[in-house]
Amino acid sequence: MTAYTRPKRISLKNHPVYSENWVQDIIADDPSILGLGDLVLRDRERIQSRAGRLDLLLQDPETYKRYEVELQLGATDETHIIRSIEYWDIERKRYPQYEHCAVLVAENITSRFLNVVSLFNGAIPIIAIQMQVFEVGDHVTLVFTKVLDELQRGLxxxxxxxxxxxxxxxxxxxxxxxxxxxxxxxxxxxxxxxxxxxxxxxxxxxxxxxxxxxxxxxxxxxxxxxxxxxxxxxxxxxxxxxxxxxxxxxxxxxxxxxxxxxxxxxxxxxxxxxxxxxxxxxxxxxxxxxx
Structure with a gap:
């Protein structure tokens, strides 16, 4: 019988080894880990005019839909929401031929945050994903859970x-x-x-x-x-x-x-x-x- 090892949840914020770049590497290598389908990486640390850098730009190779992904270690906050929406808006205006969706990823997504984001959902396509990091023996694993899905418009x-x-x-x-x-x-x-x-x-x-x-x-x-x-x-x-x-x-x-x-x-x-x-x-x- 295989031995059971209890996973230990850890926080990445201020972690001495694991950083946001490490998370980006994991997602860039296998975007499907987010649970949004078999996406491909289009760009990383994408420069936005007068607005910083977009963490990850992913795309569905079949529908061409693009996902503007912003990562946040620790709990999400107001600046995370603003950045995500701002980058989504810049990208959709630059490339209007594609469908776009903002994706917010954070270790801790509070009910207050969900209430705020749900006000935008419908007018702005937004997906919120909670990221959990576990140590299992000598290994570390990431678990992504979608806590707010994009509002799907009817045909x-x-x-x-x-x-x-x-x-x-x-x-x-x-x-x-x-x-x-x-x-x-x-x-x-x-x-x-x-x-x-x-x-x-x-x-x-x-x-x-x-x-x-x-x-x-x-x-x-x-x-x-x-x-x-x-x-x-x-x-x-x-x-x-x-x-x-x-x-x-x-x-x-x-x-x-x-x-x-x-x-x-x-x-x-x-x-x-x-x-x-x-x-x-x-x-x-x-x-x-x-x-």
Whole structure:
């Protein structure tokens, strides 16, 4: 039988051996230890203009979401909160194409701190993680526990009635698009029907989505305009899809990080030449939605 060794919790603040740099080394070597997924290190001690240095900048290689991580030995305090929010704000303004989240890591996170941070959560994406350090025999281990998670915003179709009043086909033909671009949307929707024959179009005020068995199922959405259709497959941003679109030269708008979808301008000419590509994107989006 393996012998039991009781762990002894130690504090890193003013510790003669273990320092904040030591913690940074551990996280930089294996960012997954924070429990935020398989992240990669983008930068360390990142210089912020007139605002000090960001401890760690991590990124999700699949969604490209970035995490601005600030470490605090001992108990967290007001300056820790301010630094974390300030660095998050600087980074999101410098790189608005990515989704950003502030991450506060401290050895001691008090209830007062959680109350203050929870006031920001929702307006500012914040995650709080408590760090504990234990000696186990001749070894030292770090344990990270998430005590405040980022407030997740619902998808468009999860609160459809609240943000998009239903309309009809005539509204899109007259007010938003034209009969010609709505007809182009119909041809694109036929590609949806090939793999998902029970889907139907649902005309909303801000977009045309999909409905299946009476429920919204918007793995793709359409927005007919006057000269084109804005096609929006819900897919995590990836090098594979970026390369597909770049290789064929189709015009795209900025990736919608908040909603998690590509935004592709499609004309009649685009559809005739790249029909197979659009069908592939639709199938990818449907497979991703179905898990």
């Amino acid at each position: 468009v179709d999860e609160d459809e009635d609240a943000i998009s009043a239903p309309t009809d086909r005539a509204y899109w033909e007259k007010d938003k698009g034209t009969p010609k671009t709505v007809a182009l949307m119909d041809r694109m929707f036929e590609l949806v029907k090939e793999g998902d024959p029970e889907s139907e179009l649902k005309y909303n005020k801000f977009y045309v989505g999909l409905i299946k068995e009476g429920r919204a199922n918007n793995y793709v959405a359409f927005r007919p305009k006057k000269a084109f259709v804005l096609f929006e497959p819900k897919l995590p941003r990836s090098d594979e899809v970026d390369a597909l679109l770049e290789d064929v030269g189709i015009e795209t708008l900025e990736y919608a990080t908040r909603w998690g979808n590509y935004r592709i301008r499609v004309t009649d000419a685009d559809f005739k030449v790249h029909k197979g590509l659009f069908q592939d994107l639709i199938e990818k989006a449907r497979s991703y939605r179905e898990g």
